[in-house]
Each structure stands twice: as C-alpha cells, then as structure tokens.
Amino acid sequence: xxxxxxxxxxxxxxxxxxxxxxxxxxxxxxxxxxxxxxxxxxxxxxxxxxxxxxxxxxxxxxxxxxxxxxxxxxxxxxxxxxxxxxxxxxxxxxxxxxxxxxxxxxxxxxxxxxxxxxxxxxxxxxxxxxxxxxxxxxxxxxxxxxxxxxxxxxxxxxxxxxxxxxxxxxxxxxxxxxxxxxxxxxxxxxxxxxxxxxxx
Amino acid sequence: xxxxxxxxxxxxxxxxxxxxxxxxxxxxxxxxxxxxxxxxxxxxxxxxxxxxxxxxxxxxxxxxxxxxxxxxxxxxxxxxxxxxxxxxxxxxxxxxxxxxxxxxxxxxxxxxxxxxxxxxxxxxxxxxxxxxxxxx
Numbered sequence: 279x280x281x282x283x284x285x286x287x288x289x290x291x292x293x294x295x296x297x298x299x300x301x302x303x304x305x306x307x308x309x310x311x312x313x314x315x316x317x318x319x320x321x322x323x324x325x326x327x328x329x330x331x332x333x334x335x336x337x338x339x340x341x342x343x344x345x346x347x348x349x350x351x352x353x354x355x356x357x358x359x360x361x362x363x364x365x366x367x368x369x370x371x372x373x374x375x376x377x378x379x380x381x382x383x384x385x386x387x388x389x390x391x392x393x394x395x396x397x398x399x400x401x402x403x404x405x406x407x408x409x410x411x412x413x414x415x416x417x418x419x420x421x422x423x424x425x426x427x428x429x430x431x432x433x434x435x436x437x438x439x440x441x442x443x444x445x446x447x448x449x450x451x452x453x454x455x456x457x458x459x460x461x462x463x464x465x466x467x468x469x470x471x472x473x474x475x476x477x478x
Numbered sequence: 479x480x481x482x483x484x485x486x487x488x489x490x491x492x493x494x495x496x497x498x499x500x501x502x503x504x505x506x507x508x509x510x511x512x513x514x515x516x517x518x519x520x521x522x523x524x525x526x527x528x529x530x531x532x533x534x535x536x537x538x539x540x541x542x543x544x545x546x547x548x549x550x551x552x553x554x555x556x557x558x559x560x561x562x563x564x565x566x567x568x569x570x571x572x573x574x575x576x577x578x579x580x581x582x583x584x585x586x587x588x589x590x591x592x593x594x595x596x597x598x599x600x601x602x603x604x605x606x607x608x609x610x611x612x613x614x
Contacts, residue, residue, distance in 0.1 A: 279566050282605030296607055303611040313614025321611070330610045376605070381566045388602075399604065406611065460613025467610055474604040 280384075282473060285375040286326055289337030293375060301374065301471070302331040303458045307343060307355060310334040313460075320345040320459045322356065324373055330467050342371045346409045346457035350419050362420070367413045369453040376452045376473050383448050389441030389475035391454055392433040393424035395468040402431025404468040408458040410439040417442075420457075427461055433474055441475070481506055484590035486573065491597040493565040495558075502553035502577065502587050511553035512587060516580030520545055522557050524571050524592065533571065534563050539578075561601065568596040 284296040303321035306312035310325040310333075324341040325334050334340075345353045350362050360366045369375070378386070393408050395401045408424035408431075411417060421439040424431035431437050444450045452473070460466055481503050490496050504512040514520070519539035525532050536545040536557060544558040555575070573592050578584045 279562060280601075280603050282603070284605070284607040300608040300610050303609070305614070313612040316613040327610065331612075374607075378603075378605075393609075394606075396606075396608070403609075405613070458609075458611055460611055463613045465610070465612050469609045469611065470606050471609055472604055472606045474602060476602050478598060478601065 280378065280380045280477065283377040283379070285377055286336075286341045287370050287372070287375075288326065288335075288339055288341055291339040291370070296326055296374070299326040299328050299335050300330060300332065301325075301341070301456075302327045303456075304331070307340060316460050316463055320457050324456075330465065341373060344371065344373055344411075344455040344457055346420060352411075352420075352455065352457070362411060362418050364414050364416060367411070367455060369414055371455075372413050372453040373456040374454055374471075376454065378450045378452075378473075378475065378477070380448060380477060383446040384477040385446045386441075386444040386450050386475050386477050389443070389452070389473070390433065390438045391423065391441060391452070392431070392438035392472050392474070394432045394470055394472055396470040397468070398432070399472055399474070400432040400434055402426050402429065402437070403466065403470070405461045405464070405466045406431075406458055406469050407461055408456060410457075411455045412439060412441055413453040413455060415442040423456075424458070433472065441473075479504060479506065480586045481508070481588045482590070484588040486590060486592040489593040489595060491595045492568045493561045493597050493601050495561055498557045498559065499548070500555050500557065500575065500588065502555060502575065504553075512577070514547050514550040514553055514555070514577065517547065517550070518578040518580065518582060520547060520555055521576045521578075522555075523574050525574070527570050527572050527591070533567050534559070564594055565601065568594045570594075 285293045409420040502512040521537040524534040
C-alpha cells in the first residue's frame with residue numbers, strides 16, 4: 279500500500295514523524311508563540327505544535343529554520359546568508375522531509391509540493407506568502423508556492439514546487455525547505471502543505 | 479442459505495474505484511431476493527483464492543460507509559472499493575458476504591470469485607500536513 283509520512287529533524291536530533299501535529303512558522307528560534315512581524319520579516323523559527331500552535335513538540339532541538347533571503351539565497355537559523363545548493367543546504371537542515379513508500383518498487387513522476395487553504399488543493403493558503411525548495415537534487419532557486427494577495431498557490435502549474443522524478447524504489451524521500459510569512463496581522467490557520475505524485 | 483458461485487463478473491484493475499452492486503438471494507435458484515430490512519450488519523471480505531488470507535474487510539457494523547444496503551426489501555447491497563483497497567493486490571480472489579439479521583443471527587449469504595487485473599498505469603496520490611503561523 280502506498281503511504282506518505284511527513285518528517286521533521288528535531289529533538290535528538292533525528293527524523294521524526296509530524297503525525298497529527300502542525301508545522302508552525304514563528305518569530306523565534308525557541309518560542310513557538312512569538313508571531314512573525316508583518317511587513318518584512320520571514321520566519322525566524324520553525325516548530326511542530328500540537329495545535330494552532332499548541333505546545334511545542336520539538337524536544338531538545340527545534341526544526342532547522344530556513345528563511346528566504348532572495349531567489350537564490352537563504353539563511354539557516356539566523357546565520358549569514360548562503361547561496362542555495364547541495365553543499366550549502368543539507369538534508370538535515372531542511373524544514374521537512376516527505377517519505378513515500380509502497381509495497382512494490384515504483385517510479386515517481388509528476389511530483390509536486392504545494393501550499394493550500396486546508397480545504398481545496400487548488401486554492402492558496404489564506405494570508406500567507408511562502409517559498410519552497412527541494413534540496414539535494416542540484417536545484418538552485420526557490421519556487422513560490424503561496425502569495426495570497428497575488429492569487430498564487432495551491433496545486434496549480436507554476437504556483438507550486440515541482441519535485442524531481444525518481445526511478446524505481448520502494449521508498450522515496452524528498453527534502454524540502456520552506457519559508458513563510460504573514461501578509462497581515464492575525465492567525466493563519468487556513469494553511470496546509472500537500473504533496474501529490476503519480477507512481478507506477 | 480449460502481448461494482455459491484456469485485462471481486463478480488465485471489473484471490477491473492487494481493487501484494480502481496469501484497461500486498459493486500450485488501443482490502442477495504434467499505434461494506440457490508436465484509428466484510427469491512432476501513429481505514434485508516432490519517439487518518444488524520452486512521460484512522464483506524476479499525480473500526486469497528486458496529489459503530484464505532484476508533485482503534479487504536468491510537462491515538456496516540463498524541460504521542464503514544464503503545458498504546451499504548441500498549434497497550433492503552429487495553436485497554440490494556453496494557460494496558465500494560476505494561483505490562487504496564486494491565492498490566497492492568491483483569489476481570483472482572474469493573469474496574464472501576455475511577448478513578446478521580434483525581434477530582442477531584449471522585449467515586453467510588453469498589460467495590464467489592472476483593478478478594482484479596494488474597495495473598501498469600500511473601496512479602495519482604496526495605498527502606497533506608497542517609501548517610500555521612501568526613502575523614503580529
């Protein structure tokens with residue numbers, strides 16, 4: 279049977295399943311409750327919470343925070359700006375990993391990562407701006423996955439992160455960095471990520 | 479009364495969405511439908527043709543909406559196969575349906591075979607995760 283598992287690099291640190299928790303973008307590396315300043319700031323911290331946001335479930339080490347700087351640059355945990363690439367953004371520094379498994383060895387095509395409003399896959403998240411990047415596949419640029427004011431986002435061509443095709447295997451893991459910020463003051467709960475792919 | 483050889487004649491492919499409508503009969507001659515009014519539960523299983531390994535089970539008793547009585551008086555039941563039910567299996571299988579009647583008495587009312595062809599075509603799957611942030 280084909281299954282997805284969403285993973286984050288936390289606690290020990292090690293890859294752990296998000297399960298029923300929520301990926302929370304906030305204004306602090308250590309405090310899940312700090313909001314992101316509207317107007318300019320990107321996420322300063324990334325955590326998993328057991329609600330919106332609920333209590334921090336990261337444990338000893340929080341999710342690595344990757345912040346958008348420019349179309350080809352990022353900052354890891356507030357450190358100096360770096361250029362996106364396989365040697366600079368490691369798998370264990372990514373916001374999340376998506377693991378797809380099947381009983382059979384299957385090839386993957388048409389894989390994509392998108393941001394939607396929790397209800398309709400083709401509708402962007404409400405009040406959110408976000409960029410995403412697939413690491414360790416020789417990519418060098420962010421892809422926009424949400425710009426609510428610009429009506430961009432959801433599982434739509436050109437408004438999502440297209441994932442690299444994979445040859446046959448029982449397990450496929452995608453390492454993805456995400457940077458997000460609010461477009462206005464207030465909670466942004468109509469906000470989910472999704473992965474879709476075809477396998478054969 | 480168990481009516482044998484109630485084969486599901488429409489072959490289909492693994493991972494397909496299928497709504498299989500079956501009629502439950504009270505006699506082997508298939509002349510009298512079984513009235514399912516008040517039945518406590520309908521249970522259906524798909525098993526290996528020889529060793530009885532169970533691949534799919536559905537039961538109205540569990541609140542499973544993928545099996546339902548659509549016309550109780552005329553013995554009509556629909557079994558909904560979701561893509562995930564058959565995504566990993568193909569071949570010839572046996573199916574069984576059991577009814578627990580209004581008096582709580584269970585009975586296997588039908589058995590038969592079903593063919594599921596292997597699919598080489600691509601299948602689309604999705605998976606979401608919840609996210610959140612606050613602007614301040």
